[in-house]
Amino acid sequence: GAVVSQHPSRVICKSGTSVKIECRSLDFQATTMFWYRQFPKKSLMLMATSNEGSKATYEQGVEKDKFLINHASLTLSTLTVTSAHPEDSSFYICSAVGGTGSYEQYFGPGTRLTVT
Amino acid sequence: SQQGEEDPQALSIQEGENATMNCSYKTSINNLQWYRQNSGRGLVHLILIRSNEREKHSGRLRVTLDTSKKSSSLLITASRAADTASYFCARLEGRTSYGKLTFGQGTILTVHP
Numbered sequence: 001g002a003v004v005s006q007h008p009s010r011v012i013c014k015s016g017t018s019v020k021i022e023c024r025s026l027d028f029q030a031t032t033m034f035w036y037r038q039f040p041k042k043s044l045m046l047m048a049t050s051n052e053g054s055k056a057t058y059e060q061g062v063e064k065d066k067f068l069i070n071h072a073s074l075t076l077s078t079l080t081v082t083s084a085h086p087e088d089s090s091f092y093i094c095s096a097v098g099g100t101g102s103y104e105q106y107f108g109p110g111t112r113l114t115v116t
Numbered sequence: 117s118q119q120g121e122e123d124p125q126a127l128s129i130q131e132g133e134n135a136t137m138n139c140s141y142k143t144s145i146n147n148l149q150w151y152r153q154n155s156g157r158g159l160v161h162l163i164l165i166r167s168n169e170r171e172k173h174s175g176r177l178r179v180t181l182d183t184s185k186k187s188s189s190l191l192i193t194a195s196r197a198a199d200t201a202s203y204f205c206a207r208l209e210g211r212t213s214y215g216k217l218t219f220g221q222g223t224i225l226t227v228h229p
Contacts, residue, residue, distance in 0.1 A: 006158075034216060043204060044159075044219045093158055095217075105217060107151075109158040 006108035023094030029074035030096035122220040137223040139205030
């Protein structure tokens with residue numbers, strides 16, 4: 001099956017710094033990638049939809065200047081958490097959809113961000 | 117909330133028993149999907165059911181969909197300790213085949229050996 005990777009799997013950073021999370025589709029070209037955020041024991045909340053070569057579409061309430069998304073190629077999308085604060089600590093998960101007409105989203109393993 | 121409702125929020129059973137989780141939603145859907153998530157891990161796609169389907173099977177999994185009641189259920193038969201995980205339903209709304217998913221609150225399933 002299709003594989004999506006995320007890097008890093010865990011990251012700890014200090015308040016005020018920026019952190020970049022990468023999402024890669026390893027064996028298919030992803031026309032669309034999605035970024036989700038998940039709090040402990042909670043569900044996934046969609047943050048934004050990322051299409052290759054165009055600006056990301058953010059969900060209501062998500063600060064686009066805070067969470068910068070770049071979908072530079074058909075296999076890579078990045079999420080940068082700028083000027084991170086402890087409340088940004090969360091589990092960030094990406095998913096990717098191939099251009100084959102398949103309904104299925106392939107999810108990455110997630111990135112645990114802890115801001116101290 | 118735009119998220120679907122899932123119940124129960126937590127389910128604790130013994131190995132060998134069946135586990136049933138329910139999902140309700142409010143808008144029309146293109147399809148509904150069920151995912152599994154082990155603690156601290158990513159999501160694993162279990163099964164997808166389209167809006168014109170009523171039931172699907174995959175191994176020990178059985179999913180039903182009632183679009184008139186806007187609800188779906190996931191049945192895991194003959195559960196195993198390894199089935200312990202969180203289970204989420206996610207609905208795809210609209211006409212596109214790969215739009216954004218809206219996840220339910222999830223059910224935490226614990227299967228005791």
